[in-house]
Amino acid sequence: MTITIIGLGLIGGSLALSLRQHGLARHLIGVEQSPAHARRALELGLVDEIEPDLAAAVRRADFIVVAVPVDAMIAVLPLVLDATAAHQVVIDVGSTKQALLAAVAGHPRRGRFVAAHPMAGTEHSGPEAAVSGLFEGKTVVLCDVAASDPDAVQLVEKVFQALPMRLLYLDGAAHDLHTAYISHISHITSFALALTVLEKEKEEQQIFDLASGGFESTVRLAKSAPATWVPIFRQNRLNVLDVLDEHLHQLQHLRELLAQEDYDGLTEQIRLANHIRKILP
Amino acid sequence: MTITIIGLGLIGGSLALSLRQHGLARHLIGVEQSPAHARRALELGLVDEIEPDLAAAVRRADFIVVAVPVDAMIAVLPLVLDATAAHQVVIDVGSTKQALLAAVAGHPRRGRFVAAHPMAGTEHSGPEAAVSGLFEGKTVVLCDVAASDPDAVQLVEKVFQALPMRLLYLDGAAHDLHTAYISHISHITSFALALTVLEKEKEEQQIFDLASGGFESTVRLAKSAPATWVPIFRQNRLNVLDVLDEHLHQLQHLRELLAQEDYDGLTEQIRLANHIRKILP
Known part of the structure; x- marks a missing residue:
């Protein structure tokens, strides 16, 4: 798959490494607001290219990961879904879910989005903090999956199981x-x-x-x-x-x-x- | 040296391993109140023998380590010093110092005792918790060394530096x-x-x-x-x-x-x- 990762910090960067390592990403496109982080992510080989245009980066991917802080997530995810076509799948990786689920509840492409929280991290941040194996053996929580299209949920399950991670299903409030x-x-x-x-x-x-x-x-x-x-x-x-x-x-x-x-x-x-x-x- | 360790839990047991590993202990004698822990310490090879008699275990050693909980320490250390001769050296490894230093302040053998706190540990306890390398690169605090005989302090410094540990000197209150x-x-x-x-x-x-x-x-x-x-x-x-x-x-x-x-x-x-x-x- 071609995978776009929006936000190349600890989680986005580590996920890039894992997706490549497990053969899930053929081509990795990064979107990163900070020019210094974007440059560093390229130097570290986290992604193959940086695409400055968000909508273009979304359109070119099969699978889109939004890995920005949860306040930015509320603003960015609707823009990502605006650019998403019916065959694409979008996930977030944020640590909070209710506000985000409310923010995209009525979006025409809501079905293409699967809310995900991989329960892993470190105290470090930025692309330098990216480490391979961060998610291995950990739990990923998928939230409110009934609101996502079944094929999108299946792909997300397949991706996380390959890392490999344990799947857990909760509603956003829980x-x-x-x-x-x-x-x-x-x-x-x-x-x-x-x-x-x-x-x-x-x-x-x-x-x-x-x-x-x-x-x-x-x-x-x-x-x-x-x-x-x-x-x-x-x-x-x-x-x-x-x-x-x-x-x-x-x-x-x-x-x-x-x-x-x-x-x-x-x-x-x-x-x-x-x-x-x-x-x- | 022949070394006696009183209390074969996490700290006493780990110290036994380190003292042997760094060639400081030729023969290790253990004193342990719990028969199950004593048996396990022998099985694990932490010590060469268990000596049931405290005073005998002290008399037979060059270097004595008291590694019991700090409440028992207050009772045990004066008994150990009672049995200590002028050529022997005694240390504790407890996490608190003021009460202990007060308890032995007037003891005739006070000079043979050096108050020591190796700043290392884990959340586990008992002889099973003993691990080699626990003290490596960590700090050991020596307290109120002016109240100890200079040759005793020198030996204790030599022992901890060999593990190797960094030495830090504080008074008991600090x-x-x-x-x-x-x-x-x-x-x-x-x-x-x-x-x-x-x-x-x-x-x-x-x-x-x-x-x-x-x-x-x-x-x-x-x-x-x-x-x-x-x-x-x-x-x-x-x-x-x-x-x-x-x-x-x-x-x-x-x-x-x-x-x-x-x-x-x-x-x-x-x-x-x-x-x-x-x-x-």
């Missing part, structure tokens, strides 16, 4: 709720943890010297770009606030147990938390 | 303050995050299917054992409460920005948090 729990809250806590340590530890060398693997793993996500994450928090605001309130409640409970020197209570809570070991071995 | 920021708070947030998700996501299969690398890395520490961590939080209670209050403040600030839809403010905070990228590349 997707946004679960990702708030499983992904978005982790980023909020990591940003807050970084801010805590940066506020408290004025001596940066001390952080570097003392940071152990545990700290590095909890604070890793705090390196993530605001251009990616603020639009996600914005679109999933109510779910994120809900989970954040529960998280604050749990933290305050642990704080109270420690303040009151209730070490049996603290032990009990940690035992409950350890239950995550059975779910994520 | 150690406990910095580890609250860099290590202990990460565990609290991770426990709270696991409790949040377990509370909110009653469908465990959903967690498993959707969990991405980001979630796994922030929640990894929530698998850590209460027997290790409750004594650490207890001994470092005031520092941990102080850092936890700052973390709650940062989380509440992010929550308010999102609740008020102040996305410029949220972007600014994430940019500040991104500063951790310069310190931990």
Whole structure:
């Protein structure tokens, strides 16, 4: 297939590598707003060419991937569908779904679009961040597939299964709720943890010297770009606030147990938390 | 050297492997309260023999490592020093220092003891958790070295440098303050995050299917054992409460920005948090 990828950042770039590696892409066309990122994506061989005209890039492809931040997605996806013909298939790869699904609900080409969220990423961004194998063995969530044409869904399933990824089907509302729990809250806590340590530890060398693997793993996500994450928090605001309130409640409970020197209570809570070991071995 | 390791869990067991691998231990004697752990440590070849008598195990060694949880440490270290002769060297490997240093401050053999904290670990525990290379390239903090005999400090420096580890010198109070920021708070947030998700996501299969690398890395520490961590939080209670209050403040600030839809403010905070990228590349 000829595949057009709009947005050559971490996800778009990594997907380009995977699609080529698994023989799905014969020719890869990139669309990228940043001239520096476009140049770098070509140098890195992520795509075969850069096409400056969005509509032309869409028309020339069999399969179109929109991989821009979720705020830009709302504006770009309708333009992509405007240029899409009946034989083409379009996917997004965004981390939020309800706002996007609403934005294209009445579009004449809605059936050619399949809403997809590959559950994979790193804290890095831009074409330099693209890595091969990012999606291997991970889950991809397909949302509201009943609103897409069956042949489009089948092609998308075939593409992701080839990477290979596990398929999971959710409606947009359930997707946004679960990702708030499983992904978005982790980023909020990591940003807050970084801010805590940066506020408290004025001596940066001390952080570097003392940071152990545990700290590095909890604070890793705090390196993530605001251009990616603020639009996600914005679109999933109510779910994120809900989970954040529960998280604050749990933290305050642990704080109270420690303040009151209730070490049996603290032990009990940690035992409950350890239950995550059975779910994520 | 003949080396005795008291407590054959994650840290004691991993240190046994490293000491042998780097040619520092000719003969390794283990002391372990749990018969199952003692048997497993022998099967895994972590030590050459188990010595049930603490004082005998101390007397037969050149170098003694006390690697028990920090609450047990307060009771065990004075007994170890009681059995220590003038040519022997004793270290601990605990995550808190002030209470321990106070507990042995007046001991006649205080000079033979060097307080050490290798800043390395995993979320696992017990002899099965022992891994070689755990300490390689990491930092070890030596505390209040002026209270130890110079020859004892020199031997300890030589041992850790051989693993190889970077040496850092702090007084006990500074150690406990910095580890609250860099290590202990990460565990609290991770426990709270696991409790949040377990509370909110009653469908465990959903967690498993959707969990991405980001979630796994922030929640990894929530698998850590209460027997290790409750004594650490207890001994470092005031520092941990102080850092936890700052973390709650940062989380509440992010929550308010999102609740008020102040996305410029949220972007600014994430940019500040991104500063951790310069310190931990």
